[in-house]
Amino acid sequence: MNRNQKIKLSLFLFLLTVAVIFAIVFPRLTMPFGFSYIIYLISKPLTIRLTTGSKKQRLSYFLMILVASLFLVIPVVATLYNVDTDFVSFKTEISQAQKVLQDKFFAFKIKVFEEYGFKINIDPISFIMTKLEGLGSDLLGQFPNYLSVLFEWMLLVPLFLYFFFVESQDLSRDLLEAVPNPIFEKSYVLFSQFNTKFGEYIIAKFIEATILGTIVTLGLLVIGFPYAFILGLLAGITNILPYIGPILGVVPAILIAFLSKDPNVSMVGMLVVFSLANLIDMILVFPLLVSKIVNLHPVIVVVSIIIGSQLAGIVGMIVIIPFIAFFKLLFKEIYKDLSVHL
Amino acid sequence: MSYEKEMAEKLAKGESHADKLDISLLKYLWDASPVSYLTSKETYHDFFKKISVLSSFTDNEVRLFTKFLHRREFQANEVVFRQGDTGYGFYFIFAGAVNIYTNHNREANDQGDLVIKLEKRQYFGEMGLLEEFNRRTATAVAAENTILLGIFKPDLEQMLELHPVLGAKFLRETALIMANRMGQLTKEIVGLKKKIKEIEQRI
Numbered sequence: 001m002n003r004n005q006k007i008k009l010s011l012f013l014f015l016l017t018v019a020v021i022f023a024i025v026f027p028r029l030t031m032p033f034g035f036s037y038i039i040y041l042i043s044k045p046l047t048i049r050l051t052t053g054s055k056k057q058r059l060s061y062f063l064m065i066l067v068a069s070l071f072l073v074i075p076v077v078a079t080l081y082n083v084d085t086d087f088v089s090f091k092t093e094i095s096q097a098q099k100v101l102q103d104k105f106f107a108f109k110i111k112v113f114e115e116y117g118f119k120i121n122i123d124p125i126s127f128i129m130t131k132l133e134g135l136g137s138d139l140l141g142q143f144p145n146y147l148s149v150l151f152e153w154m155l156l157v158p159l160f161l162y163f164f165f166v167e168s169q170d171l172s173r174d175l176l177e178a179v180p181n182p183i184f185e186k187s188y189v190l191f192s193q194f195n196t197k198f199g200e201y202i203i204a205k206f207i208e209a210t211i212l213g214t215i216v217t218l219g220l221l222v223i224g225f226p227y228a229f230i231l232g233l234l235a236g237i238t239n240i241l242p243y244i245g246p247i248l249g250v251v252p253a254i255l256i257a258f259l260s261k262d263p264n265v266s267m268v269g270m271l272v273v274f275s276l277a278n279l280i281d282m283i284l285v286f287p288l289l290v291s292k293i294v295n296l297h298p299v300i301v302v303v304s305i306i307i308g309s310q311l312a313g314i315v316g317m318i319v320i321i322p323f324i325a326f327f328k329l330l331f332k333e334i335y336k337d338l339s340v341h342l
Numbered sequence: 343m344s345y346e347k348e349m350a351e352k353l354a355k356g357e358s359h360a361d362k363l364d365i366s367l368l369k370y371l372w373d374a375s376p377v378s379y380l381t382s383k384e385t386y387h388d389f390f391k392k393i394s395v396l397s398s399f400t401d402n403e404v405r406l407f408t409k410f411l412h413r414r415e416f417q418a419n420e421v422v423f424r425q426g427d428t429g430y431g432f433y434f435i436f437a438g439a440v441n442i443y444t445n446h447n448r449e450a451n452d453q454g455d456l457v458i459k460l461e462k463r464q465y466f467g468e469m470g471l472l473e474e475f476n477r478r479t480a481t482a483v484a485a486e487n488t489i490l491l492g493i494f495k496p497d498l499e500q501m502l503e504l505h506p507v508l509g510a511k512f513l514r515e516t517a518l519i520m521a522n523r524m525g526q527l528t529k530e531i532v533g534l535k536k537k538i539k540e541i542e543q544r545i
Contacts, residue, residue: 004417048503173412181414185423185494188412189430192496333428 008180015178032153034315036160039068040168041199042206047165061165069158098129100259190333194326201322204289209236212281219273220253224264227256235274239281241317243302246281250274296325386411386491389436393463395515403508410497416484425454425481429470431494432516435462438488442466446481459485468519471498 023030043064050060102125109120179187213236220228235249257267308320386408390396416422425446439461445454460466470476502509
């Protein structure tokens with residue numbers, strides 16, 4: 001590498017480092033940017049279908065941005081509309097749940113004392129409920145902050161989406177000109193492969209979550225379990241996390257079944273629905289949709305999720321998998337190159 | 343009839359007319375117009391119009407095709423790619439020249455044997471675009487300060503997705519380039535066999 005190439009490479013690496021530092025220092029910009037990118041990836045196949053051979057490209061982009069923005073606006077409006085009644089019902093339900101749990105724990109204490117003569121002196125229920133109430137109050141206290149962030153997102157996400165749909169191709173071409181010649185071909189192809197893999201993974205997970213959520217909702221509706229839609233939605237969302245997700249998804253349903261006084265609410269039926277949905281996911285959906293894209297060992301997946309959660313919370317848990325798949329691809333490429341040249 | 347009059351008549355009749363100005367198309371038409379020949383700067387349009395294998399492309403197809411290209415500038419003696427590297431792209435020489443070497447030895451810093459010097463409007467590396475795991479069979483080095491226009495695997499995939507007709511046409515032209523190269527190789531092999539036979543007969 002000559003002097004000129006070295007200067008170009010150093011400058012490029014410097015710019016890359018600045019961009020990474022900027023992304024870490026300004027998460028309020030990075031997070032909606034990343035979210036917009038995910039929405040762009042999910043809607044890309046549809047956009048291509050709409051725009052290929054069509055002269056109404058801008059109209060298609062506008063429609064996609066509008067649909068994505070509505071998805072962002074509707075939950076916010078719905079939350080704002082019901083915030084006062086929701087808070088009151090949350091407080092009532094928490095106190096009701098506390099009563100039921102305390103009754104059950106009291107019965108358990110008496111049973112233990114009668115059978116084993118052992119007296120339980122601790123009161124974990126009051127401790128957990130006080131913590132939960134504190135968490136509820138904290139959430140309410142932080143509500144104006146969350147709201148301002150949401151409004152920020154409502155403004156930024158459509159703007160970033162417009163950028164991704166309309167400008168990103170030309171801009172990435174301009175940025176690629178800054179990549180030094182010796183690493184251009186390889187880095188461009190790897191970057192494109194990563195983009196494709198990341199996009200495919202996000203779309204596959206989105207479809208998988210939708211299928212699982214639908215099965216759970218329908219199953220719970222059939223057995224007459226309460227909150228079928230919310231539990232289905234939760235099961236779909238948590239399913240995005242491999243291995244840990246299905247367990248997290250079933251926890252709220254178990255709590256509802258445990259606390260409910262309604263004799264029609266069946267714990268066994270609910271568990272059968274969740275197991276069936278997860279079985280269909282494991283046997284059919286995951287092998288057909290996701291495993292071909294990531295193709296990672298289960299141990300690596302679990303370790304990656306833990307690392308991802310430490311680095312960037314829930315978002316980190318979701319996006320770490322395609323990153324690890326990309327690094328696998330990168331090491332494979334480097335290894336292939338080394339084996340040719342050595 | 344002037345453009346304004348034509349538009350006014352169309353509007354009066356309620357006929358369809360262009361609802362917006364396509365700046366990139368206007369820019370392209372300006373570049374492609376004979377007036378642009380007054381300037382010495384060659385445009386991508388002029389360049390590709392003079393490349394015989396892409397002569398079947400219409401003006402609009404050339405315009406779309408250039409959107410998928412990457413402009414790469416190389417200094418004299420700078421390596422474009424090395425023998426044994428994984429190949430991903432196909433290059434057109436927009437300005438300058440490129441030397442193609444074989445038996446390149448990286449350890450000894452030996453470029454190897456010069457096979458051919460490619461000049462402006464010639465192209466190389468098409469196998470890298472088509473083969474899945476392509477290894478470069480020769481080393482390409484810029485003979486002087488050179489500008490290359492490269493198209494790579496992801497660009498071809500994107501072209502096929504966004505403009506399938508253009509993508510298919512480009513693939514057909516690339517296949518033609520390969521067929522020509524195969525034809526040349528066959529001729530060379532026949533010639534070499536003939537020479538070997540002559541040598542064998544003399545011995």
